[in-house]
Each structure stands twice: as structure tokens, then as C-alpha cells.
Amino acid sequence: MTQDPPREDAGPAATRLITTRAELRARRAAMDGTVAAVLTMGALHAGHLALVERARELADHVILTDFVNPLQFGPGEDYEAYPRTLEQDLALVDGLVDVVFAPSVQELYPVLPPMVSVTAGAAGRILEGAARPGHFDGVVTVVAKLLQLTAPHLSVFGRKDAQQLAIIQRLVGDLDLPVRIEPVEIQREPSGLARSSRxxxxxxxxxxxxxxxxxxxxxxxxxxxxxxxxxxxxxxxxxxxxxxxxxxxxxxxxxxxxxxxxxxxxxxxxxxxxxxxxxxxxxxxxxxxxx
Amino acid sequence: MTQDPPREDAGPAATRLITTRAELRARRAAMDGTVAAVLTMGALHAGHLALVERARELADHVILTDFVNPLQFGPGEDYEAYPRTLEQDLALVDGLVDVVFAPSVQELYPVLPPMVSVTAGAAGRILEGAARPGHFDGVVTVVAKLLQLTAPHLSVFGRKDAQQLAIIQRLVGDLDLPVRIEPVEIQREPSGLARSSRxxxxxxxxxxxxxxxxxxxxxxxxxxxxxxxxxxxxxxxxxxxxxxxxxxxxxxxxxxxxxxxxxxxxxxxxxxxxxxxxxxxxxxxxxxxxx
Structure with missing residues (x-):
């Protein structure tokens, strides 16, 4: 994991930690070929590595974002308690991705909540959203922002969070975001149980x-x-x-x-x-x- | 005004009418240098030409969008009656812009209203928005879409619609859209009266x-x-x-x-x-x- 200023000869194997939007845009602009984004809230595990692996198969460069998004947590949810394990995350994906983008809340949301935001509409108020008002609005807002900042050709999302995947596909279609959403199959244990941290x-x-x-x-x-x-x-x-x-x-x-x-x-x-x-x-x- | 397939040697003086998102993206991808977008609802007049002129000063290529956005009209407003003068619009800007993008409603909104959309928040419910619920939500949604489709380096907006300009600047900032918003001064008659169709x-x-x-x-x-x-x-x-x-x-x-x-x-x-x-x-x- 290097944190030095970018070197002209830095290859994709040199994972770089970036914490500002300006540096991310500069680094992205310097990437030739295709780019995949893997959007995460950190606390990386094998499920995320499957996303990274798929992203590496599909694109020349991979940007992994590692950001616990306050907008998608409701009052009384576990925003404060959510695990933040950036050092471990960096070690897990070192050499596998070009960039880990881990901005502060202040960096990504200079004003919180933002005045202009994205809303998932009725599809965000059913199923997983029924008991979590505003959750999917927070998800589509941060995903829209991160897709603008990483400007990827494609972004990978797991099929297990099926409602999230469906809503993000609608985000991309409804707002004409120039990115392809690539679903990644559910990882299962030998018994058939879908893999989950839980x-x-x-x-x-x-x-x-x-x-x-x-x-x-x-x-x-x-x-x-x-x-x-x-x-x-x-x-x-x-x-x-x-x-x-x-x-x-x-x-x-x-x-x-x-x-x-x-x-x-x-x-x-x-x-x-x-x-x-x-x-x-x-x-x-x-x-x-x-x- | 040519409507033939794009030619390799077509210069900026050959204004092209484009009606599909796919053709717009292809044409945009073929543009070298900087691009400015001028977003309009058509019915072009001298005020729009001032925007076009400023866009031409600031960028190598200009894309003008000409679309009456149903999302920003409320029930009982003049969506149906709003003037549609595409032929005149094309004649007015012929040779001044590279592309006029004039999609159908069905092309820009295959599903209307879209499931995922942008909201202007509280700033959209005051001043001009006070009597027009949803108006600015419709504005930021279509502006977000058109900025994704035209992918400009900059987009020009007049200062007379000051609330719209302020909200669009927040749209760009809050969602990290990679575009610069360039305000254009109010055009005034010799008496000082701000120019307006009205x-x-x-x-x-x-x-x-x-x-x-x-x-x-x-x-x-x-x-x-x-x-x-x-x-x-x-x-x-x-x-x-x-x-x-x-x-x-x-x-x-x-x-x-x-x-x-x-x-x-x-x-x-x-x-x-x-x-x-x-x-x-x-x-x-x-x-x-x-x-």
C-alpha cells in the first residue's frame, strides 16, 4: 500500500489510498483502458473479494470505494457502531485494486444532508425499505455520487441485495448514468446457504x-x-x-x-x-x- | 441542417439534429476538445442565443438540448400549450451549435414518471417553487439526465432564473457531477428591463x-x-x-x-x-x- 504522490510508472499492482475527491478525479483521468468500480461500506470480507475478482475480470482498472454512508442509516440504526476497519480493508485488497477511495464524511458531504439528492421513489419504501424510511434514498444518493467521482465503465453489485441491485439498475437507467451495472452471483457455502457476515x-x-x-x-x-x-x-x-x-x-x-x-x-x-x-x-x- | 449519418469530416459548422440517446452518446464520444451544453425547452429567442454565444466562447463544441420537460409542469400548468417550434429553433442555431438534441418524451422517459429521480429539497419549495410543487424536482431530474447524456465540460445558465441557477449549482456540487456551471449575465433592454419573452x-x-x-x-x-x-x-x-x-x-x-x-x-x-x-x-x- 503506497501513499506517496502518484508515480508515472505506478502499475495496477500498486494500490493507492485516496481520501479526497480532487485526487480521485486526477487519478481516474490518468487511467487508460476500462475502469470498474466496487462500492463498499468497508468491513471487507470474502463476499467483497468476489466482487473485486469479477471487477478485475471485466476491466483494466479497479477502484474500490470504502465509505460508511451516513445518509442510508436511519435514527436508531447502527451508524455509529458500524465496523470501520480501513487498515484491514487495505491489506485485504492490496495489489488487487488500483485505488481505495476512503473519503471522510466531511469530504463527501460538505453539507449533510445534501440539499439536492436522489430518491428511489416507491421502490425504496417496500421490502427492505419498509422498516427503514429513507434508506434507499441514501443508497442511491451515495451511489450516484460515487459513480460520478469514479466514472467507471462498469460497477459490480451482488445479487443477494436484490432490491438494492434492482434500484441501482433503475438509478442508472432513469438518470442515464453512463455506466453498466454488472450483477455478481450470490456466493454460497457448500450447504447452499448464501454467504453473509451474519x-x-x-x-x-x-x-x-x-x-x-x-x-x-x-x-x-x-x-x-x-x-x-x-x-x-x-x-x-x-x-x-x-x-x-x-x-x-x-x-x-x-x-x-x-x-x-x-x-x-x-x-x-x-x-x-x-x-x-x-x-x-x-x-x-x-x-x-x-x- | 444535416440529418445524414455522421461524417468523419463534419465540422462544427454542420449542425446535426439528434433525437436518440444512443446517437447522442456516439456523437459526443467522437468530439475532441471541450464541450458546452445549452439546455433549453426550445421556443428559442435572443436570450437563448446569448447562452449559445457564451457557450461558443468557452468551448470547442456546443450541444443544445431542446426538450419540453413534462416533469417540471404541474397539473393545470401549460405543458400541452407550451410552444414547440423545433423547425424555427433549428434555423436559429444552424451553424452555431454542433448538435441539437431533441428527443421525444418516450425516448427520454421510457417510464414516466421515472422511478428514481432527483429532488431539489427545501430550496425547491420556496420562491418560484412555492406555488409549483415538484417543479424544481422536475428541473433537477431532467438537468441531471441531460448532463449525463451530453457529458459537457461546462453548461451555461442565465442569471435571471436565479433560483434555478442556484439549485443547479447545488445539484452539481451535491451529486459531484463532473461539469462546471457557467452563469450568463442577464440581458437587458436599453431601459434596463431584463429581457424576457413575456x-x-x-x-x-x-x-x-x-x-x-x-x-x-x-x-x-x-x-x-x-x-x-x-x-x-x-x-x-x-x-x-x-x-x-x-x-x-x-x-x-x-x-x-x-x-x-x-x-x-x-x-x-x-x-x-x-x-x-x-x-x-x-x-x-x-x-x-x-x-
Whole structure:
């Protein structure tokens, strides 16, 4: 990890920590070829490394942003307690990314909250947003800012945060941002359980119980291409109640509204439930061609 | 005005009409040097030509957008009746700009209203926005889109729409858009009256009466650098009531909040009033260094 002034001969293997917008823009302008952005709130783990790996496959340069965004935390949420592990993060991605951009709150938001901001609209008030008013508005605002600052050709986002991915795809489409959003498949443990930092909270029984999520996802995939069969899988899972479900929906990925029997094309299956007090998500995209 | 496919040797004198986002992006990517954007709703007149002239002074290429933005019209406003004069507009700027971008509503908003959009916040609900809920949200949304599509180095905006200019400067700052906003001075008639399409509605007595606006602006300028003296000028103008004032304010240009006695630096003076049934605006920026 170098923190010296940029050298003319610095290759992509020399990861640089940048903390100001001005230096980021200058460094970005000096990059030839294609650029991928990986936007994170830090506390990096294997899931983030899968995003970095995909970004490296797809672009010549990778900028990783590491910023805990106050705008997406509500009052009473864990903004203050959220882990800040910049030194560990830098060590994890050293040599894997060109730049780690880790600005201060004051640097990214000279005025907080900003006067002009982005809103996710109705799609930000359902599912994960239902209990977190303003959360997705904060997400799209910081993502818009970071995409402007990193000016990437593409940016990678995991499919597990399916609502976030859908909303960010709409951000890019609705505001004509010149960037391609590249979804990265969910990383799973050998059991099928979607990888998550929160899995560490689960005991042995909990890990077994949590498989209700991935089993439901697998059953929904197997039920494609029938829209009705997918909806039956979800209804039956809710009825079996192996875990404490928050929701299990089959949605139109463009609108995040529940699909009807006449829906054709991609369907976003989203699950959220609680196991041993830990809230878990899973998701999949299936293609529907029949009622 | 050519509408053929782009030619390798097409110079800036060959104005091209473009109606799709894809063609605009391709044409923009082929531009060398600096680019200025002039965003308009069409119905071009001398005021717009002053913007075009300034853009030509500041950049190698000029893209003029010509789009009546439905998002910034409220119910009961004149969206349907708003003049659409594309053929005349093209003739007016032919040879002066590289590109006229005039998309259809369906092209710019495949889904209307967009799910993800930009909001101007509290600054969009005061002054001109007080009676037009959502107006400035529509403005910042379309400006954000058009700045993404035209990807200019700079964009010119007139100082007469002072609140719009202030909000767009905040849009660019708050969302880190990589563009410089270049304010263009108010064009005035020899009498001092700020040029406006609406001046055509005024009779001879109205034109005389309307000078209350520009005289107040001149007096406010003369009262600088004293904040108190500027505020006295505005208070006295309101009391004299030569016209039917909507407002006369001295504002902090960054927040659009009224300045207090301790304010130092730039002050935005904004006037709005009605003469012979026609609503008129005027504005100025002064610098304050004393109470």
C-alpha cells in the first residue's frame, strides 16, 4: 500500500489510498483502458473479494470505494457502531485494486444532508425499505455520487441485495448514468446457504434451519418457467414456516411489483426471514415463459 | 441542417439534429476538445442565443438540448400549450451549435414518471417553487439526465432564473457531477428591463412600470457592500409598491435562505412581481463585506 504522490510508472499492482475527491478525479483521468468500480461500506470480507475478482475480470482498472454512508442509516440504526476497519480493508485488497477511495464524511458531504439528492421513489419504501424510511434514498444518493467521482465503465453489485441491485439498475437507467451495472452471483457455502457476515451469528441448529432459504430458492428455480409454479413454491414455504419469514415474493425486476399470472420474462425471487434472531436474505432471478 | 449519418469530416459548422440517446452518446464520444451544453425547452429567442454565444466562447463544441420537460409542469400548468417550434429553433442555431438534441418524451422517459429521480429539497419549495410543487424536482431530474447524456465540460445558465441557477449549482456540487456551471449575465433592454419573452405582453405604461424591477436591482447593487443597506433597499421597494410584488429577497446563494446582518460574501437579490397581469423576474449577485 503506497501513499506517496502518484508515480508515472505506478502499475495496477500498486494500490493507492485516496481520501479526497480532487485526487480521485486526477487519478481516474490518468487511467487508460476500462475502469470498474466496487462500492463498499468497508468491513471487507470474502463476499467483497468476489466482487473485486469479477471487477478485475471485466476491466483494466479497479477502484474500490470504502465509505460508511451516513445518509442510508436511519435514527436508531447502527451508524455509529458500524465496523470501520480501513487498515484491514487495505491489506485485504492490496495489489488487487488500483485505488481505495476512503473519503471522510466531511469530504463527501460538505453539507449533510445534501440539499439536492436522489430518491428511489416507491421502490425504496417496500421490502427492505419498509422498516427503514429513507434508506434507499441514501443508497442511491451515495451511489450516484460515487459513480460520478469514479466514472467507471462498469460497477459490480451482488445479487443477494436484490432490491438494492434492482434500484441501482433503475438509478442508472432513469438518470442515464453512463455506466453498466454488472450483477455478481450470490456466493454460497457448500450447504447452499448464501454467504453473509451474519452467518457467523448462527449456531449449528440455526445453520440447518437457515437452509429453508436456499432450499426455497432452489425450488423456485426448479419451478421456472411457470409463473404459477414459482408462486406456489413461495406460498408453500410461507405455510411450512420453517423459519420466521419476513417475506417471500416473486417480483417484476424492473418495478419490484409482484408478478401476476400473465407475467413473462425475468422474475426476481426475494426472501427474507429470521433465524435465531439473525435476519437473512436470499434471492434469485428466474425466467418465466408460462402461466 | 444535416440529418445524414455522421461524417468523419463534419465540422462544427454542420449542425446535426439528434433525437436518440444512443446517437447522442456516439456523437459526443467522437468530439475532441471541450464541450458546452445549452439546455433549453426550445421556443428559442435572443436570450437563448446569448447562452449559445457564451457557450461558443468557452468551448470547442456546443450541444443544445431542446426538450419540453413534462416533469417540471404541474397539473393545470401549460405543458400541452407550451410552444414547440423545433423547425424555427433549428434555423436559429444552424451553424452555431454542433448538435441539437431533441428527443421525444418516450425516448427520454421510457417510464414516466421515472422511478428514481432527483429532488431539489427545501430550496425547491420556496420562491418560484412555492406555488409549483415538484417543479424544481422536475428541473433537477431532467438537468441531471441531460448532463449525463451530453457529458459537457461546462453548461451555461442565465442569471435571471436565479433560483434555478442556484439549485443547479447545488445539484452539481451535491451529486459531484463532473461539469462546471457557467452563469450568463442577464440581458437587458436599453431601459434596463431584463429581457424576457413575456415583455411582449406589456403595454407602454407596463414597460415603464416594470422598470421598478431593474431600478430596485440597480439600487441594491449600489447599496453593496453593506448587507443592511441592501435589505433597506428591498424593504423600501416593497413599501413603495410601484408594482404588485411577489417577493424581494436578499438570499445566501448557497442555501437560498435570507441573509442575516452577519452575512458576508455573495448575496443573491431576487425579485418577482406582476405588471399588467404579467409576472416578471429580476435578479443580481452582490458581494457584502459590511453589516
Amino acid at each position: 452467518n457467523a451469528y448462527l449456531g449449528e441448529a440455526g445453520r440447518e434451519q437457515a437452509l429453508a432459504l436456499s432450499r426455497t430458492i432452489a425450488a423456485a428455480r426448479a419451478a421456472a418457467p411457470s409463473a404459477g409454479a414459482i408462486r406456489s413454491v413461495l406460498r408453500e414455504a410461507l405455510e411450512r414456516a420453517e423459519i420466521d419469514w419476513d417475506y417471500a415474493h416473486a417480483l417484476d425486476p424492473a418495478t419490484l411489483e409482484p408478478i401476476g399470472p400473465e407475467h413473462r420474462g425475468e422474475v426476481l425471487v426475494v426472501l427474507a426471514g429470521t433465524v435465531e434472531g439473525t435476519r437473512l436474505l436470499d434471492a434469485a432471478v428466474a425466467v418465466v415463459t408460462a402461466p | 415583455n411582449a405582453y406589456l403595454g407602454e405604461a407596463g414597460r415603464e412600470q416594470a422598470l421598478a424591477l431593474s431600478r430596485t436591482i440597480a439600487a441594491a447593487r449600489a447599496a453593496a457592500p453593506s448587507a443592511g443597506a441592501i435589505r433597506s433597499v428591498l424593504r423600501e421597494a416593497l413599501e413603495r409598491a410601484e408594482i404588485d410584488w411577489d417577493y424581494a429577497h436578499a438570499l445566501d446563494p448557497a442555501t437560498l435562505e435570507p441573509i442575516g446582518p452577519e452575512h458576508r460574501g455573495e448575496v443573491l437579490v431576487v425579485l418577482a412581481g406582476t405588471v399588467e397581469g404579467t409576472r416578471l423576474l429580476d435578479a443580481a449577485v452582490a458581494v457584502v463585506t459590511a453589516p
